[in-house]
Structures are given as structure tokens and as C-alpha cells.
Amino acid sequence: DIVASFRLQKNVSELRGNLSKLVLDIYAEVGVPNSIVAVDLLHPLAGSNWTNVIFSIVPYPKNSTISSMGLSIIRSSFMSLVVRQSTLHLTKSMFGNSSSFEVLKFPGGITIIPPQHAFPPETLHATFNFTLNFPIYKVQDRTDELKDQMKKGLLLNSNEGMRANAAL
Numbered sequence: 817d818i819v820a821s822f823r824l825q826k827n828v829s830e831l832r833g834n835l836s837k838l839v840l841d842i843y844a845e846v847g848v849p850n851s852i853v854a855v856d857l858l859h860p861l862a863g864s865n866w867t868n869v870i871f872s873i874v875p876y877p878k879n880s881t882i883s884s885m886g887l888s889i890i891r892s893s894f895m896s897l898v899v900r901q902s903t904l905h906l907t908k909s910m911f912g913n914s915s916s917f918e919v920l921k922f923p924g925g926i927t928i929i930p931p932q933h934a935f936p937p938e939t940l941h942a943t944f945n946f947t948l949n950f951p952i953y954k955v956q957d958r959t960d961e962l963k964d965q966m967k968k969g970l971l972l973n974s975n976e977g978m979r980a981n982a983a984l
């Protein structure tokens with residue numbers, strides 16, 4: 817299953833009234849051959865004009881599968897939306913700007929590796945694994961700060977380094 821979400825500054829009834837256009841617009845941005853887009857949920861964000869749109873990309877026809885090429889195209893467009901290198905361009909007059917793109921489900925997950933110095937292959941290293949309760953775009957630009965804090969927390973020596981990977 818491929819499921820993702822984003823926000824629009826429109827209320828649920830406005831979006832419902834233009835749902836088929838919304839579906840076409842999403843498909844134009846992230847669709848691939850042999851797939852269709854389905855909007856699963858329009859969820860109003862309490863106390864605001866914003867609505868969270870949850871959509872899936874499913875194979876079409878139903879009992880086919882999305883090719884691995886198709887999956888990798890979707891993966892790379894999702895990655896650039898999540899780290900905010902790009903935004904979903906929907907019909908502006910109807911939907912305004914989108915924001916807060918998040919991936920909720922993707923086969924095998926998506927891992928984003930921030931640019932950083934590689935370790936020499938022969939060095940000893942230990943892997944730690946933990947979860948931060950933030951969307952990835954909030955962590956993405958601040959891996960240096962995160963590493964500084966962890967170096968202090970782990971009491972690393974000056975000859976010890978650290979590398980961070982982030983997975984959705």
C-alpha cells in the first residue's frame with residue numbers, strides 16, 4: 817500500500833465539491849502508469865481552515881501491480897516532497913498551496929540519508945536505533961545539531977565520529 821497525506825487551506829465541503837479535480841491533480845503530480853489515486857479521508861484540522869488530505873496510490877487494473885520502476889519514481893517524488901525540495905502543485909485557484917506532506921505507508925519504507933562524511937570502511941562502529949517523534953523534515957535540516965547533542969550525551973572521544981540515517 818502507498819498512503820500519504822498533506823494539508824490544504826480549504827474546508828472539507830469545498831474539497832468534497834471538487835474531489836474529482838483534486839484526484840486528477842494529485843495523479844498529475846505523483847501518479848505513474850498502471851496506478852490510480854484515491855482520496856481516502858478528508859480530515860478537518862481543529863480550529864483552523866485547513867484539511868488534512870489522506871490519499872493512496874493503488875495499482876490499476878486492480879489485480880495488477882505497480883512496476884518497480886513506478887515505485888521508484890513515486891519514492892523519489894515522495895522523498896523530495898517530504899524534505900521540502902518540492903511541493904505538490906495543485907490547481908491554485910481551487911486548492912491554494914499544499915503543505916506538510918507526509919508518507920504514511922510505503923512498501924519497504926523510505927530511508928533518507930543526509931549528506932555527511934563517510935566512515936573509512938575498516939573502522940569499528942556500533943549502531944544505535946531510536947525514534948524521534950517529529951516529522952522527518954523537522955529533523956532533516958538539523959542533523960548536525962542532533963549529532964552534537966548525541967556526542968555530548970554519549971561522551972565520545974575526539975577520535976570517535978558519528979553518522980546519522982533517517983527512516984520514515
Ligand SMILES: *[C@@H]1O[C@H](CO)[C@@H](O)[C@H](O)[C@H]1NC(C)=O
Pocket residue numbers: 827829830
Ligand atoms: C467552507 O468555506 C466556504 C468558503 O470559505 C464557506 O462559504 C463555507 O461556509 C465553509 N463551510 C463550512 C462547513 O465551514
Ligand SMILES: *[C@@H]1O[C@H](CO)[C@@H](O)[C@H](O)[C@H]1NC(C)=O
Pocket residue numbers: 829830831832833834909910911
Ligand atoms: C470548488 O472550488 C471552487 C474554487 O475554490 C469553489 O468556488 C467551489 O465552491 C468548489 N465547489 C464546491 C462544490 O464546493
Ligand SMILES: *[C@@H]1O[C@H](CO)[C@@H](O)[C@H](O)[C@H]1NC(C)=O
Pocket residue numbers: 863864865
Ligand atoms: C480562515 O481563512 C481566512 C482567509 O482564507 C482567514 O481570514 C481566517 O482567519 C481563517 N480562519 C481561521 C480560524 O484560521
Ligand SMILES: *[C@@H]1O[C@H](CO)[C@@H](O)[C@H](O)[C@H]1NC(C)=O
Pocket residue numbers: 877878879880
Ligand atoms: C484479474 O485476475 C483474474 C484472475 O487472475 C483474471 O481472470 C482477470 O481477467 C483479471 N482482471 C483484470 C482486469 O486483469
Ligand SMILES: *[C@@H]1O[C@H](CO)[C@@H](O)[C@H](O)[C@H]1NC(C)=O
Pocket residue numbers: 912913
Ligand atoms: C502560495 O505560495 C506562494 C509561493 O510560495 C506564495 O507566494 C503565496 O502567497 C501562497 N499563497 C497562499 C494563499 O498562501
Ligand SMILES: *[C@@H]1O[C@H](CO)[C@@H](O)[C@H](O)[C@H]1NC(C)=O
Pocket residue numbers: 943945946
Ligand atoms: C530500527 O528500528 C526500527 C523500528 O523498530 C526497525 O524497523 C529497523 O529495522 C531498525 N533498524 C536497524 C538498523 O536496526
